Amino acid sequence: MAASWPGAAAGTPVSQDAEERGPLRAAFSGLTTRGRSFLAAGVASAACAYLLGQPDLLRVGALLCLLPVIAVLTTHRTRGRVTASRWLAPARVPAGQECRVYLRLHNPTRVPSGVLLLQDRVPYVLGPRPRFVLDRIEPGGQREVSYRVRSQLRGVYPLGPLQLRLADPFGMVELTRSFRTHDTMTVLPAVEPLPPVRFGGGSRGAGAGRPRALALAGEDDLIPRAYRHGDDVRRVHWRSTAHRGALMVRREESPHQARCTVLLDTRRAGYVLGGMPAPFERTVSAAASVVSHLAQQGYEITLLTDTGAQLPPPGGGGDAMELAGRLMDFLAVVDHSDEPGFERALAAPRDADPALLLAFLGSVDAGSAALLGGLRQRAAGAVASVAAGQLDPRIEQERVAALRQAGWIALSQHPGVPLASLWEQAANELSSTGGGRA
Known part of the structure; x- marks a missing residue:
């Protein structure tokens, strides 16, 4: 997605998700069938090398066992560092109108990530869960995707948390990460435009729609203020001006x-x-x-x-x-x-x-x-x-x-x-x- 990130540019707060690295044991549970096959083949090769006395076969077995381990360590490190942000445009929509949700992923590590599978959790009334497949993210790089949601029912709907499935380039390990935070989308009641007819209503203040209460001694008892640049000369209070030797104007009436x-x-x-x-x-x-x-x-x-x-x-x-x-x-x-x-x-x-x-x-x-x-x-x-x-x-x-x-x-x-x-x-x-x- 080539568009710039609107939330960061406008200063709109976005939800930053972070998660501590889980135990390494859990990372090894993410080995795929291919990764487990490599480990099994490596152990079998090492056992055959020991029984047959073939040192070259032992090196092959060590290599087969080492590749899944390196994939697990690399993917585990990237998984613990990938951050995600969400931004809604707009966050408050009338019923029946669309809201676009932007997702941004950032890889702050020095190693590229593998293939990423994103899945954002949304209520069923907003439609199916959006899913995205992203190629690997280069070190320090980022990716942005977006999807649309719409509801005919008013209410407040949570969006998230975001689920991220990360795979290494060789397809030996897949780790799933669920972010903790979520955002909310407010669906307002449907609004019908109304004609600009005059309905009246009470008023506060002394504007044009309400008679202004004057002092007993008359309008001259109103407290004027000093003239400011841009004031209408028709509001100059000449008696106060002559008395004080400086231009004075009547105070603005309180708005209706x-x-x-x-x-x-x-x-x-x-x-x-x-x-x-x-x-x-x-x-x-x-x-x-x-x-x-x-x-x-x-x-x-x-x-x-x-x-x-x-x-x-x-x-x-x-x-x-x-x-x-x-x-x-x-x-x-x-x-x-x-x-x-x-x-x-x-x-x-x-x-x-x-x-x-x-x-x-x-x-x-x-x-x-x-x-x-x-x-x-x-x-x-x-x-x-x-x-x-x-x-x-x-x-x-x-x-x-x-x-x-x-x-x-x-x-x-x-x-x-x-x-x-x-x-x-x-x-x-x-x-x-x-x-x-x-």
């Missing part, structure tokens, strides 16, 4: 950041059907699509589940895109819960009541709809996407109607219906009711 809470229903009782794609997987994928879409628009997102778990926890925060990555990693491994309802989600502590609440639900009965009504009262606007196609259509319509009576804008997410159409419909209904205004 909309806030939204995403509620994910993980109750096992809410999803009665399996198969592919299961309703639960469609619900998780829809939540991931919305989280990714809102993060790109700069929303401050809080993910809440029926168990009361929150990400980030109250008082937490950080960069919007970094937080979105943490949320996507959580959605990659989220599983069913045994919660009967949403009591713990309703009692979960939070920094402030959300202005925009988006819920992705399974089948919701009358009792759960009533609890969700209490959660909806804390938000200015609330939209619920209900996984449809699990029960009788009439029963599902009644349960969606119960959510609407509780104040939700409830929509049924049928199999095969694009999430983008539901997203636009929810935005239109939210705007018509006035709940989408920041």
